[in-house]
Amino acid sequence: MAQEKYVAVTRAPVARPQQGEAAFFDVDNTLMKGASLFHVARKMHQRGAFTIPQAAGMAWKQFKFVLRGENMDDVHAVRETALRLAAGILVADIKVLGEEVFDEMIESRIWPGTKALAQQHLRVGRMVWLVTATPIEVATVISTRLGLTGALGTVGEIEDGAYTGRLVGDILHGQAKAVAVQGIADAEGLDLKRCWAYSDSHNDIPLLSMVGHPVAINPDGRLRRHARDNNWPVYDFRSGRRAATLGLKAATVGGAIYGLWRGFSRFRGPSL
Numbered sequence: 001m002a003q004e005k006y007v008a009v010t011r012a013p014v015a016r017p018q019q020g021e022a023a024f025f026d027v028d029n030t031l032m033k034g035a036s037l038f039h040v041a042r043k044m045h046q047r048g049a050f051t052i053p054q055a056a057g058m059a060w061k062q063f064k065f066v067l068r069g070e071n072m073d074d075v076h077a078v079r080e081t082a083l084r085l086a087a088g089i090l091v092a093d094i095k096v097l098g099e100e101v102f103d104e105m106i107e108s109r110i111w112p113g114t115k116a117l118a119q120q121h122l123r124v125g126r127m128v129w130l131v132t133a134t135p136i137e138v139a140t141v142i143s144t145r146l147g148l149t150g151a152l153g154t155v156g157e158i159e160d161g162a163y164t165g166r167l168v169g170d171i172l173h174g175q176a177k178a179v180a181v182q183g184i185a186d187a188e189g190l191d192l193k194r195c196w197a198y199s200d201s202h203n204d205i206p207l208l209s210m211v212g213h214p215v216a217i218n219p220d221g222r223l224r225r226h227a228r229d230n231n232w233p234v235y236d237f238r239s240g241r242r243a244a245t246l247g248l249k250a251a252t253v254g255g256a257i258y259g260l261w262r263g264f265s266r267f268r269g270p271s272l
Contacts, residue, residue: 020191022149023121024181024207025114026199027132027142030217032109033238036134036142039105040097090162091137098141106142113237114198114217118148121196127188131181131197131207133173152180178206202226 028035121128127149132139139153155168170176185192193212197204202222208214216227216234227234 017127018125020189021125021194022127022129022184022188022190023118023196024129024131024198024211025118026177026201026204026217027130027134027139029200030198031111031114031118031130031142032106033111034109036101036106036132036138039101040135040138042105088162088165091158092161094135094137094163095141098135098138101138102141102145107145110146111218111237113235115146117198117215118146122147122149126196129181129184131172131177133171152177152184174203175206177204178210181207181210199223208232 025031028037118128129149130139130143130151130153132151132153134142134153136151136153136155139151143149143151152172154172157164157166157168172180181197182192184190185195192210195211196213196215197208197211198215198217199208200216200218200220200223202220205223205226208216214227214230214232216223216232218236218238219227219234224234226232
């Protein structure tokens with residue numbers, strides 16, 4: 001199937017499966033603060049893979065991403081830079097690097113509230129997938145470490161155990177996410193109207209619109225307006241503010257409240 005090039009499966013739900021139901025989470029600025037690819041690049045720089053000016057350019061894009069959300073020009077620029085730098089690197093080395101990046105840079109940046117929502121879906125027996133433009137190797141590490149079902153991510157072409165600097169398919173972003181999720185739905189027999197999707201970016205509106213329970217997390221301005229106009233729940237863990245809760249079903253409400261409490265306690269202290 002076409003979507004297989006994006007997929008890595010890590011584990012099954014921890015409870016009796018809820019047939020036909022799943023939750024799909026974006027990674028950058030949704031599950032974690034900032035862009036995961038930036039931290040991969042940072043680790044590569046530490047290993048001498050590229051120069052200080054190249055690292056500074058990526059750092060600037062990361063800074064803008066944290067402040068204002070996703071910008072397609074920056075996404076494609078980082079992608080092209082990363083592909084050039086990846087050419088010739090061994091797949092085995094990237095897998096080890098992904099583990100190091102998670103331990104040293106990603107784990108501490110995961111939003112407790114988003115993590116709690118994902119865990120609640122698992123507790124009631126739903127599959128939980130990451131859907132991200134992040135390289136599949138890194139997305140798989142994140143998914144595995146968090147005990148999720150699996151990951152959909154961008155796949156680099158491999159020849160003789162090394163990356164060629166080209167992609168298999170396209171970057172998993174925007175409409176491509178919706179296509180990949182539809183493939184998973186077809187393969188797993190999911191009813192998308194009984195599924196959830198979470199993202200921070202207006203670029204993921206095609207994905208959010210295809211499920212019955214779309215949720216905006218740390219949304220950019222355009223997604224926040226779209227969510228408001230369509231009565232979608234909005235969670236903002238950046239400030240500890242819950243903007244809206246309408247639309248969540250009872251099975252997820254407990255996890256949402258717990259997630260909000262965790263987000264509040266991290267950023268505003270234990271008195272709330």
